[in-house]
Amino acid sequence: MKIxxxxxxxxxxxxxxxxxxxxxxxxxxxxSADETPERVxxxxxxxxxxxxxxxxxxxxxxxxxxxxxxxxxxxxxxxAAALRRGIAVKNVAGYSTDAVVQHTFSMLFYLMGHSRYxxxxxxxxEWQREAVFAHIGPSFNELHGKTWGIIGLGEIGRSVASVAxxxxxxxxxxSTSGKNENGEFEKxxxxxxxxxxxxxxxxxxxxxxxxxxxxxxxxxxxxxxxVLLNLGRGGIxxxxxxxxxxxxxxxxxxxxxxxxxxxxxxxxxxxxxHPERLYITPHIAWTSCEARERLIAxxxxxxxxx
Numbered sequence: 001m002k003i004x005x006x007x008x009x010x011x012x013x014x015x016x017x018x019x020x021x022x023x024x025x026x027x028x029x030x031x032s033a034d035e036t037p038e039r040v041x042x043x044x045x046x047x048x049x050x051x052x053x054x055x056x057x058x059x060x061x062x063x064x065x066x067x068x069x070x071x072x073x074x075x076x077x078x079x080a081a082a083l084r085r086g087i088a089v090k091n092v093a094g095y096s097t098d099a100v101v102q103h104t105f106s107m108l109f110y111l112m113g114h115s116r117y118x119x120x121x122x123x124x125x126e127w128q129r130e131a132v133f134a135h136i137g138p139s140f141n142e143l144h145g146k147t148w149g150i151i152g153l154g155e156i157g158r159s160v161a162s163v164a165x166x167x168x169x170x171x172x173x174x175s176t177s178g179k180n181e182n183g184e185f186e187k188x189x190x191x192x193x194x195x196x197x198x199x200x201x202x203x204x205x206x207x208x209x210x211x212x213x214x215x216x217x218x219x220x221x222x223x224x225x226x227v228l229l230n231l232g233r234g235g236i237x238x239x240x241x242x243x244x245x246x247x248x249x250x251x252x253x254x255x256x257x258x259x260x261x262x263x264x265x266x267x268x269x270x271x272x273x274h275p276e277r278l279y280i281t282p283h284i285a286w287t288s289c290e291a292r293e294r295l296i297a298x299x300x301x302x303x304x305x306x
Contacts, residue, residue, distance in 0.1 A: 002063070003303070004043040006031040006051040011070070014292040018300045019047075040064070045303055048076065055081035066090065066306055070299045073205070090302040094155060095294040096286035101159045103285035104201055104231055107254035111227050111279055112199075114138040141198075141225075144168030149197030151190070151213070152204025152232055153180050160201055161185055172197070176204045176213070194221045199229070206233035214238060219245040227252045231285050234258040243268035246277050254279040 001023035008016060009029040019025045022045075031039055031051050037060035040046050046053060046061070047068045055078050058064060067077055069091040082089050109115070117138055121127055127135055148169040150157045161171045161184075172186040174193045181187070190213070194200065200222070204210050214228070215238035222228065230237045234257040246253060255269075261283055263270075272278060 001044050001303075002026075002042050003045040003047065004028075004040050005047045006036065006039065007049050010049040011292055011296060012287065014289070014296050016296060018296065019303075022303055037061075047299060050076060052076045053082075054078045058082065058085055058087060066303065068299050068302050070295055072096075088306060090305070092295055092298040092302070095298055096288075096291040097156050097159055099288035099291040100156050100203070100231055100285040101163060102288070103256060103281070104160050104203075104229060105163065107229050107231075107256070107279055107281070108143075108199060108201075108227060111252040111254055111277075112143070113140045114276075116276060116279075142168075143199070146170070146198035147172065147196050148199045148201070149173065149188075149193035150185075151193070151200065151202045151236075152176055153182055153185065154203060156231075157201075157203040158182070160203065164199075169199070176207075176210050190218070191221065194218050195223070197226060198223060199227045201229040202232040202236055204232040204236060206235045210236045212236070212238040212241075214242075216241040216245060219251065220249060222249070222251050224250050225252070227254070229254040229256075231256045234261060240268055243272055247273045250277070252277050252279075254281075256281045256285045257283055 003019055003022055003025045005016065005025065005027040007030055008027045016027060028039060033052060036051060036057050040057060040061040042063060043061050044063050045066045045068060046064065047070055049070045053067055053076065058081055064087050066088045067082060069077060069089065072091055072093050074089065074091045077089055079089060121135060121137060144167060146169050148164045148171050150161055150171065150173040153173040153175060157173065165171055172188045172193055173182065174188060174190045213236050219241060228251060237255065239259060242253060269278060
């Protein structure tokens, strides 16, 4: 079997040796749209994370039997073309839940506890000049008793809710599809969730219902001092609106995803006057060592299944 891996740079240092058991493996760190047809010409299996596999690519690969998406989202595949050509498409779900939940709380506590300020305070030598043992700078609150609103109560959202409840938070959620019903937590409208929540976390897909779901009016509705976390998809939070509101309203925002990735410069979020209110990570919530290992193992299982 001839297997082509198109964008192995996205897996970091995770071992790909397991693919060798199936036959001839060709791996590329990255692949552009122009390079894709030639690279898959003899492939029976394509493994892709973000490289687009459209009808023209499939046309260029007459031996193709399986497209493995080493991710959960499969919007980079032309499914109608694959079905018409009898090519199987398999993805991997659930591999990164624990990693994303962990990063959600990492972002929250960094912002809620003003970790940047206190770390720099010590390293700049300020603490060493204090008259008492503790420096009380920006105030922070406990999570216990606070309201945590979750946008998108899928597997990740439910897991976040369960952990937040252990900390004593009160949970409510908004279903972006309108179809999600969960008797364990309070279902509410988007407006009420935004108005009442001390913490809001987004764990939803990007689609017509969620694009720019959080924009000027929603950001202005938030409580002063509230924390907004987007670990769903870039484009759900309107970045232009955020770049304006975050300087005029004391809210704190953590973003692991942006509408364009990698981040482009110039970018309005890099020019805000209150950078201490914003924490951005480069789409790493899913990338724990264990999650990447599960991803590759499950992708190998998908090949084995055919």
